[in-house]
Amino acid sequence: MRVGVVGLGATGGLFATHLAHHHEVHVIARGARGAHALTSGLHVTGHAELSAELPPEQVHLLDAPDAAPPSLGLDALLLCVKAHQVGPIVPMLEGLLSPSGVVVYLGNGLGVVERLARAVPGHVAAASSTHGAMQGEGCTSIWTGPGEVAMAAWPGGAPQHAVESVAACIEGAGLAVKRVLDARQQIWTKALLNIAINPLCALAGVRNGEMLQTSLFDAGVGLLLEAEQVGRRDGVNLPDIDVLVGLMVDVLGATSENRCSMLEDVRAGRPTEIDALNGFIVNLAEHQGLMAIQNAQVTALIHALSQ
Numbered sequence: 627m628r629v630g631v632v633g634l635g636a637t638g639g640l641f642a643t644h645l646a647h648h649h650e651v652h653v654i655a656r657g658a659r660g661a662h663a664l665t666s667g668l669h670v671t672g673h674a675e676l677s678a679e680l681p682p683e684q685v686h687l688l689d690a691p692d693a694a695p696p697s698l699g700l701d702a703l704l705l706c707v708k709a710h711q712v713g714p715i716v717p718m719l720e721g722l723l724s725p726s727g728v729v730v731y732l733g734n735g736l737g738v739v740e741r742l743a744r745a746v747p748g749h750v751a752a753a754s755s756t757h758g759a760m761q762g763e764g765c766t767s768i769w770t771g772p773g774e775v776a777m778a779a780w781p782g783g784a785p786q787h788a789v790e791s792v793a794a795c796i797e798g799a800g801l802a803v804k805r806v807l808d809a810r811q812q813i814w815t816k817a818l819l820n821i822a823i824n825p826l827c828a829l830a831g832v833r834n835g836e837m838l839q840t841s842l843f844d845a846g847v848g849l850l851l852e853a854e855q856v857g858r859r860d861g862v863n864l865p866d867i868d869v870l871v872g873l874m875v876d877v878l879g880a881t882s883e884n885r886c887s888m889l890e891d892v893r894a895g896r897p898t899e900i901d902a903l904n905g906f907i908v909n910l911a912e913h914q915g916l917m918a919i920q921n922a923q924v925t926a927l928i929h930a931l932s933q
Contacts, residue, residue, distance in 0.1 A: 835882025
């Protein structure tokens, strides 16, 4: 299978390295990690030790001199970038994909899959990943906790057989895949966990597992409950709140040594995904005539911290 991975952060590097052992992988990236992929290859440490060397023609640096968006005819394209980084990629999608190619967003955030589905109708699949990973030196991803990739067909998106081909591709590369029926439920469930965990760990400067031992956990449950109620009013068929809290505990335990991406972004002075998570909930609540006060507070605090 001819697979593209956009973004070589912790998640992008994890997926690209695994897939490169089984498929023709093209990475599309910017900055130092893209350059390291070209000169030193891809590496995974932690839960597993893997390396992959890519031919130069399979590493596409968007910020190289005179760089132009590549035309690759990909069977699958995994977008492993932040929600706010999707916009510049959208105009490239038609050139990157084959006529039957499937685009999968593996980042955090709400509203992204809908945007992609409008841009390339008939090509989008819904997915979420619970693999814990952090960036290491060079182009190394530290795999801090194995999880799974949940995949589903999206209304008006790629056909089921194409979604299944991508699921089998990822699964065959050694990353567990769960097939789900309700795409919107899956995306919202993952986002709710990020909404509850990421901003609080970023504000407190702690690893995920430390939330379980402090009052941050109760604050996270408050964010989760408020966002869950907004989702239900928007017609999302979410699990019961007790199930969601149980999932939150499981994720915190499985990724206990992980520093969430929002904490990493705050420390590095990079833009965060707060507007696609808690900020999205605040805006949606306003459209419903409600106030998501707790989510509004952490959104404001993350913005203040990031300035």
